Amino acid sequence: MNHQQCAELATICRSIRWDVDMAPYSTFRTGGVAEAMVEVGDIAELSALLRWLQKEQTQWHVIGGGSNILVTGRYHEGVFIRLRGSIQDILLEPPDAYAAEEGVLVRVHAGCSLAAFLGWCVRNDLGGLEFMAGIPGSVGGAIRMNAGALGHAISELLESVHCMTSQGETLAVAKDAALFAYRSTRLPGEHAGKMLITAGVFRLQRADGKHVAARCREIVEQRKQKQPQGLGSAGSFFKNPEGDFAGRLIERAGLKGLSHGKAMVSPKHANFIVNTGGAVPEDIIALMEEVRRKVLQHSGVLLEPEVRIY
Template structure:
């Protein structure tokens, strides 16, 4: 038994939705829980810096790279099963696949997630959401692995201490293995229609033709990041290959050759200009790691 697939000096632009950024010293892609346990035990014993990633849709690795181990919880952890009005999905299952399974089984409540380009583990970690819904409204139980790989345990939705784009896991180290959703029975055609409507809205209003990490900034209380950015006159502003989307100001997009440095410089420019214009300091929703 080993750690799984190992990629030395892995170019992280190939594993993240921004299609930008540096390398990691080692990328580990475990294929089962035994390999994940082995990996985490070794990381703890060696006291190596580490980062746990899902589908790579909400992270950016700085151009200098990440000096440790990145562990990717991917398609080997993507089994989905249905029992009554509950769905249990392994952490690597894509949100669109979980939403499709829910629809096929006439279960409503997860339509909002069908267009979010991430994994359910990442979504449960950060309380991802869209269209006035989020994970805290549908999660029942989260199964976790302790960071040293020694034990698996569960947390209820109350114990996850969800808030806007946050959970207790942002302060407490653990790896999500699976998520149980509590949904409700409904008409399959109505569920499919709602999913189509939401995804049509998304295609019309979001710059899906360019690499990005979705909404770059957290929504400030009582406002919208995109509205503030647009009001500051920043739609279409660029730094290097990174641009504030002309379609939706809440998105920073990679026009094709952006470096992580371009994206971060544009982020800082947006933060500075919006603060000057409105007095509000925008916080990134995207997790930026590395040197």
């Protein structure tokens, strides 16, 4: 961006930083440098931002909680957007939703963390989302990736998705109008331009908050036992191929513990690539490609990354 564009962007966004090291914004704990990062919590501000980016033909990305991304180690021109959200942005919809026998409708801002949303559910005696316990990231990121675990996906609980087009226009997409697939969500109209998820409306069930909390603790403990702890990672790196598990294929190829630079295939869970300390993005990418090549040679399956690489 030139000086004039930088000045104009600063008048639109209240929270903006320049030449940002992306490592702190990725759970991989590594990344390149972004020309600009803005944090937005207001819909009007977000609309103005997207309209300006469209007018100036400036590239932009939404990074959510940073739990499923890898930002390559170059200088990234354009704008990275983080949506701000908290439990104050969780609303019953409509206000008398608790009276609905078929469930409780809850609208959640895309920037709210999954952990905060689950905590709110516990305090408000609402269940259904327990399988997401222990998954990091934001609600918007979880919707975009159709995140899930234990045989369930977040789309099962969605009623609608609130979005904003690259022209800054808001719209609500009914669940049936969206295309949900394994670790993927496609919204109508995205072929014509990028679309940013601003909120999700979920249908939850009334439940005893103590029981919900106990189930969440149980699932989190299971994750701790099966997954590497204390190292930078993006969770499951590869999508599970149909009818199989990526971790099983990687382990059968004898790749547990395989490393490239400071990146390593976790000895604890083969579908985790971890930053053992000081890994650069290119270490992770090189290791990813080696794993894909060796699994293809061993099993005839080409693994697809679940992590989004920028």
